[in-house]
Amino acid sequence: MxxxxxxxxxxxxxxxxxxxxxxxxxxxxxxxxxxxxxxxxxxxxxxxxxxxxxxxxxxxxxxxxxxxxxxxxxxxVSKPRSTLDAMKKITRLQTENDSLKAELSKMAEMANRLIYNATLAGLSRERLMAPLPNIREPQKTSKKARQ
Structure with a gap:
């Protein structure tokens, strides 16, 4: 078979x-x-x-x-020269990562607070999350075009 x-x-x-x-x-x-x-x-x-x-x-x-x-x-990725350099870099990156996580948490809390307060003021969540309007700068025209 x-x-x-x-x-x-x-x-x-x-x-x-x-x-x-x-x-x-x-x-x-x-x-x-x-x-x-x-x-x-x-x-x-x-x-x-x-x-x-x-x-x-x-x-x-x-x-x-x-x-x-x-x-x-x-x-x-650059390679560290020694184990000590690698440990220092890891520690620095962990500290940076922790601070970024804390900052992100604060920003999320602030966004939730703004959405909550806007909802109390009568704005819907959909209205708050609508995209920003596309604002164009006025085009400069020459003097001949204006006349």
């Missing part, structure tokens, strides 16, 4: 690829070995067999692109 990859297997393999751990490089060989456990086969499926399945192919390409973008982001 020929071995076939069912739609259920296809979904499980695609999910496995989407959840691929960051520390392990993703390539077709590794995906085939991972798919072997899902399929319950004695040997791993071929790359071509997995590549024929649209959901698996799309998941693989998307994950590869995601890993590539994450790697590019990390390359742009």
């Amino acid at each position: 020929p071995k076939t990859i069912t739609q259920q297997h296809e979904r499980k393999i695609a999910q496995m690829i989407r959840n691929w751990p960051e520390g392990h490089p993703l390539d077709w060989n590794a995906a085939c070995i991972g798919a072997q456990d899902i399929l319950g086969w004695g040997s791993p499926p071929t790359r071509q067999a997995l590549d024929k399945k649209v959901a698996i192919k799309v998941a693989y390409k998307a994950k590869k692109e995601q890993l590539k973008l994450e790697k590019q982001k990390l390359q742009g």
Whole structure:
């Protein structure tokens, strides 16, 4: 009996690829070995067999692109010279993050207070959240155009 990859297997393999751990490089060989456990086969499926399945192919390409973008982001980050420098930077960023969270909380509280008070004054929430009008500056016209 020929071995076939069912739609259920296809979904499980695609999910496995989407959840691929960051520390392990993703390539077709590794995906085939991972798919072997899902399929319950004695040997791993071929790359071509997995590549024929649209959901698996799309998941693989998307994950590869995601890993590539994450790697590019990390390359742009400056590396600390020592562990002490890294600890200082982490502490500074945590402090900055905490202060921004506190500021955001205060702004949310202020927005809620303004909305509440405006509602008491008779304005609806929809009216308050309406977009700002598009105000254009008057065009300057030449003297000839005015005459």
